[in-house]
Amino acid sequence: MKEIELKLQGKINRLTNKTFKFDKRVREGWFSAVYFLKTREIVKKYKPESKITMQFFQKNHGVLCGTDEAIALLHTFADNPEQLEIHSLKDGDEIHPFETVLTISGRYQDFGYLEGIIDGVLARRTSVATNVYRLMKAAALSGEQKPVIFMGDRDDHFTQQAGDGYAAFIGGSTAQATNAMNEWWGKQGMGTMPHALIQMFNGDIVEATQAYKETFPNDELIALVDYNNDVITDSLKVARVFGDELKGVRIDTSRTMIDKYFLRNQHLLGTFDPRGVNAELVHALRNELDSEGFQHVKIVVTGGFNEERITQFESNNVPVDVYGVGSSLLKINMGFTGDNVILDGKHQAKAGRKLRWNPRLEKVDFE
Numbered sequence: 001m002k003e004i005e006l007k008l009q010g011k012i013n014r015l016t017n018k019t020f021k022f023d024k025r026v027r028e029g030w031f032s033a034v035y036f037l038k039t040r041e042i043v044k045k046y047k048p049e050s051k052i053t054m055q056f057f058q059k060n061h062g063v064l065c066g067t068d069e070a071i072a073l074l075h076t077f078a079d080n081p082e083q084l085e086i087h088s089l090k091d092g093d094e095i096h097p098f099e100t101v102l103t104i105s106g107r108y109q110d111f112g113y114l115e116g117i118i119d120g121v122l123a124r125r126t127s128v129a130t131n132v133y134r135l136m137k138a139a140a141l142s143g144e145q146k147p148v149i150f151m152g153d154r155d156d157h158f159t160q161q162a163g164d165g166y167a168a169f170i171g172g173s174t175a176q177a178t179n180a181m182n183e184w185w186g187k188q189g190m191g192t193m194p195h196a197l198i199q200m201f202n203g204d205i206v207e208a209t210q211a212y213k214e215t216f217p218n219d220e221l222i223a224l225v226d227y228n229n230d231v232i233t234d235s236l237k238v239a240r241v242f243g244d245e246l247k248g249v250r251i252d253t254s255r256t257m258i259d260k261y262f263l264r265n266q267h268l269l270g271t272f273d274p275r276g277v278n279a280e281l282v283h284a285l286r287n288e289l290d291s292e293g294f295q296h297v298k299i300v301v302t303g304g305f306n307e308e309r310i311t312q313f314e315s316n317n318v319p320v321d322v323y324g325v326g327s328s329l330l331k332i333n334m335g336f337t338g339d340n341v342i343l344d345g346k347h348q349a350k351a352g353r354k355l356r357w358n359p360r361l362e363k364v365d366f367e
Contacts, residue, residue: 014090014364017072019184021162027077029113036113043108053342054115055355056102056122062334063133064093064101065167066125070118071364074104078111087361092129092170100358105342115338122336124160125167131329132171135307139323141314147174147322149190150181151302155327168329174322192219192250198227205234206241213245222248222300229253230260231281232288239294248298248321251277251285255304277301279318286319298322 023030029037043050067088075081084106095101101122104111132150139146150168153161158180165181175190176182182189193212201208209223221242225234235249253259255276261284262274272280282299289297298321301313306328313320341349349355 015068015072015166015184017076020069020072020076022073022076026073026114026117031117032113033116036115040109040113043112048107048109050108050344051106052108052112052340053103053105053355054112054338054340055100056118056336056338057098057100057356058095058122058126058334058336059097060130060334061097062095062126062130063171064089064095064122064126065091065129065170066122066163067091067102069121069125069163070102073114073117073121074111075366077114078106080107080110082366083107084111084366086364088364089358089360090362091125093360095126098356100356100361101336103357103361108340112340119336119338123332123334125163125170126336127332127334128164128167128329129171130334131307131331132168132173135310135323135325135329136172138307138310138314141311142317146314146320149173149175149177149300149302149322149324150329151177151324151326152330153178153181153326155330164330192222193224195224195227195252198224203228206237209238209242209246213242220247221245222250222298224252225249226251226253226259228260229257232259232261232285235285235297236288236292236294239289239292239297244296246294246297248300249285249289250300250302250324251281252301252303253277253281277303277305279313279316282313282318282320300324302326 025031068091071086071088074084074086078084084104086104088102136148139148150165150173152164161178161180162183165176166184168176177191178189193208198205198208201211205223205225205227213221223238223246225231228234231251231253239246253276257276258274259281261281262269268280272278282301285299299319300322301320302324305323305325310323339349339353341353341355347354
């Protein structure tokens with residue numbers, strides 16, 4: 001099998017604090033753990049000029065994301081940010097267990113209260129980027145890198161879309177579902193038709209697809225074909241009408257449903273789970289499209305896909321062309337820790353922790 005090298009999204013320039021729409025209450029400590037706020041007040045009173053170095057790390061292999069956001073937070077909300085010395089890896093860097101990804105040096109009262117917020121930013125963004133990266137590797141197992149659309153809009157609070165979409169982009173996803181997910185680098189969302197559109201035409205897939213084509217003539221025409229739980233019949237209907245104009249069909253069959261194809265061909269049952277978007281259904285759809293000369297029509301699958309399921313599909317050469325994935329990419333599994341390890345130029349840290357300087361760190365200049 002041809003080896004596929006998945007390349008991370010390289011960036012020359014960092015995102016800046018002009019990119020992000022931070023809540024102004026960060027400065028008030030609204031989002032900081034109260035013990036950080038109390039520590040800041042004590043330090044102001046007893047150790048006002050002491051300088052510390054804080055370092056951040058985590059315990060897994062992954063794809064780093066969130067450093068630009070963390071640095072922008074410091075530039076926006078730290079007191080005297082120009083006096084801080086910041087060293088950081090870049091979003092998109094592969095990272096290893098216990099590797100230092102960010103260090104901040106300066107007076108504690110100027111930035112210490114942001115520790116937990118930075119942990120959270122790095123944890124969420126790195127988790128999403130790493131999840132996407134691993135899933136993209138799974139989507140290349142057949143020898144060809146299959147596109148993956150990030151469809152996480154319905155799986156979390158809408159205020160997270162911009163950051164999650166950016167992290168998915170860093171991890172390697174091909175496209176994002178909403179405009180907000182593309183906001184930080186100026187792209188637009190990608191999508192075709194939902195079930196609601198077909199409902200508005202009383203389940204008539206051909207009529208709904210025609211309306212879509214006439215309204216958005218410059219879009220690639222991709223029909224959603226599981227509304228009537230008969231994906232092969234409806235796929236052939238739209239293929240026969242639209243021919244070369246039809247670029248793809250999308251299957252999103254519920255995991256609790258058995259497509260009518262298997263009810264008509266019950267001799268196929270008994271050796272596999274026929275529910276949802278399964279390999280046998282995709283194979284049958286590909287065969288039926290090809291037999292009528294529609295080899296150009298791509299098959300897009302969505303609904304409950306994750307790294308494990310895509311790995312199974314790709315390892316068995318299931319003829320999927322594009323995957324759409326949502327909730328599995330949003331699992332937070334990369335927790336970061338911020339440790340104070342240097343005090344006034346000398347080692348001072350809790351037992352078991354010390355400065356672990358990383359030669360890959362780059363100095364970040366204040367803007």
